[in-house]
Amino acid sequence: MAIFSSFKSTVLLSFLILSACGNTPKATITHNTEEKPKETAPKKIVVAANKTEKYLPLLNGKKVAVVANQTSVIFKTDNTYTHIVDSLQALKVDIKKVFAPEHGFRGKVDAGEHVKDGVDTKTGLSLISLYGKNRKPNNEQLKDIDVVLFDIQDVGVRFYTYIATLQLVMEACAENNIKVIVLDRPNPNGHYVDGPTMETEHRGFLGMTNIPLVYGMTIAEYATMINEEGWLNGDKKADLTIIKLDNYEHTSDYNLPIRPSPNLPNNTAITLYPSLGLFEGMDINAGRGTEFQFQRYGAPFLDSTKYSFTYTPKPNFGSKNPKHKDELCYGNDLSATERMNLVSLKWIIDAYNNSTDKSKVFLTSGFTKHAGTEKLQKQIVSGMSEAEIKKTWQPAIEDFKKIRAKYLIYN
Helix, strand or coil, X not given: CHHHHHHHHHHHHHHHHHHHCCCCCCCCCCCCCCXXXXXXXXXXXXXXXXXXXXXXXXXXXXXXXEEECCCCEEECCCCCEEEHHXXXXXXXXXXXXXXXXXXXXXXCCCCCCCCCCEECCCCXXXXXXXXXXXXXXXXXXXXCCCEEEEECXXXXXXXXXXXXXXXXXXXXXXXXXXXXXXXXXXXXXXXXXXXXXXXXXXXXXCXXXXXXXXXXXXXXXXXXXXXXXXXXXXXXXXXXXXXXCECCCCCCCCCCCCCCCCCCCCHHHHHHHHHHHHHHHECCECCCCCCXXXXXXXXXXXXXXXXXXXXXXXXXXXXXXXXXXXXXXXXXXXXXXXXXXXXXXXXXXXXXXXXXXXXXXXXXXXXXXXHCCCHHHHHHHHCCCHHHHHHHHHHHHHHHHHHHHHHCCCC
């Protein structure tokens, strides 16, 4: 023990001497030289229209009709694009006619305004309107057609009429034994399911099937569900081919490079559309007649003491006669809203509660057609909170999700 104590004393004395000389022993630090894996940028989403090698063989030698609008494009590497009809004509595909949905083939017609038949001045092709006197191709219009190619950008909201057009086109093709090819495009609201579910007695062109307001599917996934769930008249099935997207997931944040319709100018409008689109069934302006469509709301009869934001709707591109044209509207500016993952009722409830004349708020049947149910208007008028109302949606949403899960193509 004495030897051990002497040894400890010697070590301690050496340490103190070194410290005094500024030579304190330093700990050895071992550096981890292994490099951390670099974060890779997500792969660029490839729309189905760009995958010509997948669908050109199905069109060669066939008489083709195309359902298309201004969003039906093939993207180039330099961020420019070519309309799919122009590309297919250059590739010698025998296109016989184009079917035009709401807003027309070039996307310039106001919401709700009938689209006329005619001739496309650029291609010389016959244009058949599916938003005029008929919304479903008739037998004569499909005579001698072998394949119908459908390529339209959707935004994932039930009352956005392109999915109704899709369903009627599939139905007509099933009745006439014509093949349907759907080219898929991303759904910018495809990351969630929410909203009131369409009730059978209120079905129409703003909702042809009993699905929630936001259904969380791409247009090709939805087409498959229509076909397999027997939602076409007579339980018929279309001869359906899907061309899938590359590198897409339902959580993908996709920036639409082209307005899907005149009054959806940007991502903010698209993320707010499921919520503010319900104002279409009310006598409240939702930004039409301004450059902030579906990014604000207001009306002359909203209480001016409650709102500091005002604007005056004027006729413009996509809205020749906006609600409350040339009238000062009191309301809210929502243009700073970030991506949403739910349908919000707070702005509709806010507008109703702060109206100076509540009898002016709801249009006779328009709100029910958009909501898909009479219940929502009654719930708002009765004073139910947003949380209480949304709780009543959940059973139908859960039932729909079980059906939806069978047809999801993407992660």
